[in-house]
Amino acid sequence: MNSPIKALLSSLLFCALPVTSTLGCSESPVYVQPPEALEAGTDAEDPENPGVNTQVVLPIRLETEEEATKRAELSAELGIDVPYIKIDDWELSLEWTIRNLDDSAAIARIGVNGANEIFEYVPAGFVIDPEEEAEPPPLMGNIPIVIPALGSVSGVFREDEIREASIDLELITQGGLNPFAAVLGDNEDTAEIIATSGTIPASAFASLIRFDLSLLSNRHVVMEYAVRVRSSRSPGLIHSEGLSAITGELTVFAPATFVPPPPPEE
Amino acid sequence: MFFLQKSSLGVGSLSIPSFCTLSAGIFSAGIVLSLPSLSIADTRPSETGIYAQVSMGGSGFLGDNKSYTNPGPRMNLHVGTDLFSWFSLGGRITITSHEATVPAPPVGEYLQFYQAAGEARLGLSLGPVAFYAEGIVGVSTMSTNILEKVAILDPGQRTSLVFGGGGGIEYQLQNRHYALGVMGGWAVYPSFSSLQTAEALSYLRYTY
Numbered sequence: 361m362n363s364p365i366k367a368l369l370s371s372l373l374f375c376a377l378p379v380t381s382t383l384g385c386s387e388s389p390v391y392v393q394p395p396e397a398l399e400a401g402t403d404a405e406d407p408e409n410p411g412v413n414t415q416v417v418l419p420i421r422l423e424t425e426e427e428a429t430k431r432a433e434l435s436a437e438l439g440i441d442v443p444y445i446k447i448d449d450w451e452l453s454l455e456w457t458i459r460n461l462d463d464s465a466a467i468a469r470i471g472v473n474g475a476n477e478i479f480e481y482v483p484a485g486f487v488i489d490p491e492e493e494a495e496p497p498p499l500m501g502n503i504p505i506v507i508p509a510l511g512s513v514s515g516v517f518r519e520d521e522i523r524e525a526s527i528d529l530e531l532i533t534q535g536g537l538n539p540f541a542a543v544l545g546d547n548e549d550t551a552e553i554i555a556t557s558g559t560i561p562a563s564a565f566a567s568l569i570r571f572d573l574s575l576l577s578n579r580h581v582v583m584e585y586a587v588r589v590r591s592s593r594s595p596g597l598i599h600s601e602g603l604s605a606i607t608g609e610l611t612v613f614a615p616a617t618f619v620p621p622p623p624p625e626e
Numbered sequence: 627m628f629f630l631q632k633s634s635l636g637v638g639s640l641s642i643p644s645f646c647t648l649s650a651g652i653f654s655a656g657i658v659l660s661l662p663s664l665s666i667a668d669t670r671p672s673e674t675g676i677y678a679q680v681s682m683g684g685s686g687f688l689g690d691n692k693s694y695t696n697p698g699p700r701m702n703l704h705v706g707t708d709l710f711s712w713f714s715l716g717g718r719i720t721i722t723s724h725e726a727t728v729p730a731p732p733v734g735e736y737l738q739f740y741q742a743a744g745e746a747r748l749g750l751s752l753g754p755v756a757f758y759a760e761g762i763v764g765v766s767t768m769s770t771n772i773l774e775k776v777a778i779l780d781p782g783q784r785t786s787l788v789f790g791g792g793g794g795i796e797y798q799l800q801n802r803h804y805a806l807g808v809m810g811g812w813a814v815y816p817s818f819s820s821l822q823t824a825e826a827l828s829y830l831r832y833t834y
Contacts, residue, residue, distance in 0.1 A: 388769045391732060455731035514733045586731045586775075591824065604781035 387451075390598045392418060392587040401466065401577035410578035411469075416587060418452075418569050420445065420611045421599045440558040443477050444567035444611065447526050449593050454517040454571060456585040460507040463623055466579030470504045471498035472517060473574075475615040476526065476566035479533040486539055496539035498574070499525040507581060519590075524548045526567045533618045535558060569613055661781070672751070672798045672805065673833035674711055679704035681809060683827030685722050688812075691821055692777050695724035700825055706745065708833070714747040718762070722825075728775045738769040741788060756796040756805070764788050766815055778819045786817030796831065805831045 388546040400412045423431075423444050435442045460466045473481050483496040500517050507513045527547050531537040553560045575583050591597045599605040647661020681704065686697030699722065706716015720741040725734070750757050766788040773779045793809025799805060808828050816822045 388738075389735070390770065390771075391772050391774070393775055455733065512730070514730050518733075569811040572813070584729075584731055588732060588735075600784075601782035602774070 363581055367442050368410070368439040385589040385609050387592060390589045390591070390596060390602070392416070392589060392598065392602055393623075394603065395586065396546040397582070398573065398575045398583040398585070400468070400583070401462070401580045406495070411574050413572065413574045416571040416585075418484070418587065418589070419514070419601075419603050419605050420569060420597050421595070421600045422609060422611055424542070426572045427593075438558070438561065438564060440555070440560055441563065442564045445477060445567045445569050445597065446563065447565045447567045448563060449567060449591065450597055451519040452522045452568065452588040452591075453519045453588045454522065454585060455588060456583055457512055457514040458507050458575075458581050458583045459506065459512040460510060460579055460581050461581035462581075463509050464579060466577050466578075468507060468575060468577035468579050468581050468583075469503065470501040470505070470583070471574040471576070472500040472525070473498045474525070474529070475569040475570040475613075476529055477569055478566055478615055479529065479611040479618040480521065480615045481529050481532060481539075482538065482617055485617060488623075496544045497530055499543060499568075507579075508577075516532070519547065522568060527562075527565055529568065530560070536621070570615070640761040643816040646677070650708055656713035660760045671802045672756075673739040673802050675834055676707045677714070677716070677831055677833040679706075679829050679831040680779075681829035683809075683825060685825035686724075688822040689775075691778060691819070694728050694773065694822065698736075700827060702792050702827060702829075704831075706746065710804070711751070713751050714749065714758075715744070717744050718743070718764075719743075722823075726772045728772060732772065733778070735770070735772055737772050739766055740769070743788060743790075751798075756798065757793065758796065759793040760811075762788070762790045762792075762793065762811075766818075768808075768818075773818070778821055779820055783817060786815040786821075788813050788815050790814065792825070794808055794820075794829075803833055805833070807831065 394414075394416055396414075398412055398414055401585065427444075431442050454472065458466075458468055458470075473483065475481065481499060483498060487493045500521055505513055505515070511581050524547060527550050528539075528542040530553055531542045531547055531550065532539050534557075535553040548551060550565075553564055553565070571587065573585065575581070589596075589598050599610055601609075633694075649762045660745040677703075681700075681702040683700055684697050685700040686692060687695050694727045700720065701722075702718050702720045704716055704718040706714050718741075719740070720743070722739045722741075723736055724739075725736050726732070741764055743766075744761040745760050745762045747758045764787070765785060767785045768779065771779055771784065774781060774783075788809055790813030791808060794807050794809030796807035806829070808826070810827075812827045813823050813825070815823075
């Protein structure tokens, strides 16, 4: 090969390597941004002040045949139903900004519950006698946030927090763990869950695929939020058109509300 | 003039005025003879042919969209060939990174542009300094969909054609293969709501 052509080819290789390695990264974040903000505290004088709630269902693309085959093989190997979306398939974070529209400081609380593709977590479902029992905490949040008058505060539920929330939900629903113990304990390093259906290894833990947000405030506030997704699968798990994707191109899950077993009779 | 003087000289009859005339003639001849060598010393011969260039600098959004990102670092890698001393064809790949400043949330997030484009350059050399103007056409893609929030991107849109132009000033080093330069440019992305960007970079060029 003559030297000018060789020089050109080596230049192209030199130029192409960093670009291809960068473009090859499949974990570039995708943002799922619901179009509507959450508004609370409009009737803060109401002593009940129940707050407002919303759901964010992540727009997940359909499972490919290859993925379904691999999942079926893994299910047969482990002897359990392996979920489509597992905790190692992506990293999720939930970013939020609360604006206080009032001219005095506000105290707000964000509660985050949710569902994986099998079960949804509803804390109120664990309360048999509301006058005697406290409702279990949400999977994340419920911490007072002070927002200055006419100011704003931003924050994030980090990737590791959401990963642990997914594990907590698995511990509560598959492992039968008390929700107080699951949510308040540190379960990030849980290696497996002994379920009635079999032993579920950490690699088969289901991930949250839906967020149930609640916002409570003593002043008129507006919360905007976005879910940041870094998918480790290729192609990425979020549909390329996000929440604008047509229904037939999205995976529809129907998680059941988890009902805890009745307490043992004395 | 010297040769006319010389032709009038007679050997062995050198008078003082004639000597002065001769000395002036020799001096003149010395200047004339030395001109070519002076000319060689002043020029900076540069190679023409296949070249590679690495450019580093910054870029930012222009117009109504400039508030949605902060200016960020940019790197171009160019490869091309000089078809003539005044015209080159080549290609470039570009990476830029910007902090997104869209309305929160999200906060403090970054996005990258990746671009591959062809470029054509018209050049003019004036001694060691050269000027060029260029046009580019190519394809660009964004690393995230964060700019959907401000409607620069449509849902599912990540790729756009890119058209642009620019120019630069180049200084040829003593080594005929190397040149240093500064360049600036402008680009428009029709599919990104006609987003416009500006860039300013310094570069090192190597011609094989």
